[in-house]
Amino acid sequence: MLSRGFIRLLRPAGVFQESRSGFKSIYSLDKIYPKSEFDYSANVEKGLKEKALKSEEFHGYIPLEDLEISYSRSSGPGGQNVNKVNTKVDIRFDLKSVKWIPEHLKAQLFEKHATRITKEGQFWIQSEKTRSREFNLADCLDKIRFIIRGLDRPAPELSVEDQEELAARARKAARERLREKREHSMKKGDRQDNFEL
């Protein structure tokens, strides 16, 4: 490793004083973004979590400790990889006790997505969309957020023409169904030998 060898060769004091204190050109980040600093600590995430727990709307932050994530093997084609690698992701969380979903949305979830809720009251979601466990986990989380954000959205309003069109289509479909049923009935009837004089 050449640059590492460098640091060893040029150990004599004073050589790296300038660069150890940091070479700064006019394009160094503290000059382009004067008040901005990197924050590699847990404070950024803590801030988001607090916002999410206090928010009256669904913020989007999901604390991972609330989720029970399990992995299993996926279905479908894929040879040795799909047979051996646990890429299917299964997430459950107790819907009543989580604090990052507002109460009014929880009620809607129980109503509209009852099929996703188990007897124990756990919200359950799965994904085996991709061949990779990481992407399937991302897909699960994306689905959770998508479902929750879709709750408060009002149903799209149809214009009068659209409503009439839909009603006309339903009527036509019913007419067709009955016509085919009659025809089929007659076909079967014609095969029978119940001619009476």
Added chain:
Amino acid sequence: MAGAGPGRSVDYALTLLRRLPRITLGNLKGNKEQKKKHNYSRGQDGGSDRGYPEQAKKGSQPPLGFAGGSNPYYTRHPVEWYYRGHELRRQYPPYSLFSLQRNIDMGIIDPAYPIDLVQLCNTKLYHIDPLQRHFGVNLTEEGMHMFKAKINLEVQWTTESVIAAVERNGGTITLAYFDPACLNAMHDTRSFFARGVPIPRRALPPENCLELYSNPKMRGYLADPAAVSLARVELAQKFGYNLPDVTKDPDYEMLIKRKDPRQCFYDLEPGWVVNLKDRTILKPADEVIRQYYRS
């Protein structure tokens, strides 16, 4: 400009302008073409033209490029515009996370120091050729499921899933641009230092990739630090992993080390001349030159 241009044509033109009289109707030559006679083809054979000369303009003509029936020149040599300019586009030869993990496990790359293009080329297992429009390393996601190293990484192209794989293990990753002059220095450092030329001052990215290298979501080296810190958390939320606290890491100083946008090598400033043979570094003393390298 006087004297500019081929020969004396500009001077001559200006001289004419000074000497000759103003153009008036009395000065202009007539247009003989306008008064030309039409030569109608007459005689026993009727001529080889089409009836009368005006027909060339009025009558139906064959389509442009028509070559009398044989394959026209413009269709003989097909042109496909799909790859137009391919020889000018930037290329980033791939290097997978799998290879990186393997080289770290085998001791070829030392994770105790920041890993950048220089380190990868020094392994002699990865090569770039700046003359072939290679602009650096493209870190691919193959092997992201088994990537476990905690490193400070600097690459030129990558995807979100790779960034997630690196940060999930408590490492840091930056996307940085290097211009061809710098790449020449970096891809073969030994021969560069043997040349005895100063370390080049890195150029800023060209317009078409400036946005990428300023994008906090891609961890661009010119991105807003606060936005990068937020993007780290958002990515952890997207992929569903707990983002480790890097400040509590014993290698914190190494993990947050970054190059200045004008710097090619860690701990070496642009303008310095590195003499490997005598084990010295020559630094510019002149203030103007020092300011140049810092500007």
